[in-house]
Amino acid sequence: MVAEEFHLPTPVDAQLRATLVLGDGNDRAIGDELHKSYFIYMQRWDEVQFATSASRLALQHMVSQERKTRMVAEILRRARATETVSYQTRVDAKKERRYSFK
Numbered sequence: 001m002v003a004e005e006f007h008l009p010t011p012v013d014a015q016l017r018a019t020l021v022l023g024d025g026n027d028r029a030i031g032d033e034l035h036k037s038y039f040i041y042m043q044r045w046d047e048v049q050f051a052t053s054a055s056r057l058a059l060q061h062m063v064s065q066e067r068k069t070r071m072v073a074e075i076l077r078r079a080r081a082t083e084t085v086s087y088q089t090r091v092d093a094k095k096e097r098r099y100s101f102k
Contacts, residue, residue: 016031016036016038016057016058016061017038018038018039018040018054018057019037019038019039019040020039020040020042020050021039021040021041021042022042022043022044022045023043023044024041024042024043025043026041027041027042027043027049028040028041028053029041029053029054029056029057031057031060031061033060033061033065038057038061040053040054040057
């Protein structure tokens, strides 16, 4: 389905084998591209959650390592360009905005 949606020239690029683990208290999906292993952990069967997790893993699998490296570098560049703001500063700013409209 992912291959069709993204018009992949080789649909096999979007195919992966995932292991479903039921009974785990922490619902999550884990993909290890290096070892080509993919797991979906669920407390109990949930069709929608399974489909969402499987599509996330398929999307992760489609992105090349080169592109992931570029994306991570860009995310880090943007993160370094941000400024840390304390919680109290945000609270004060919110109060200030609230009172400035009265």
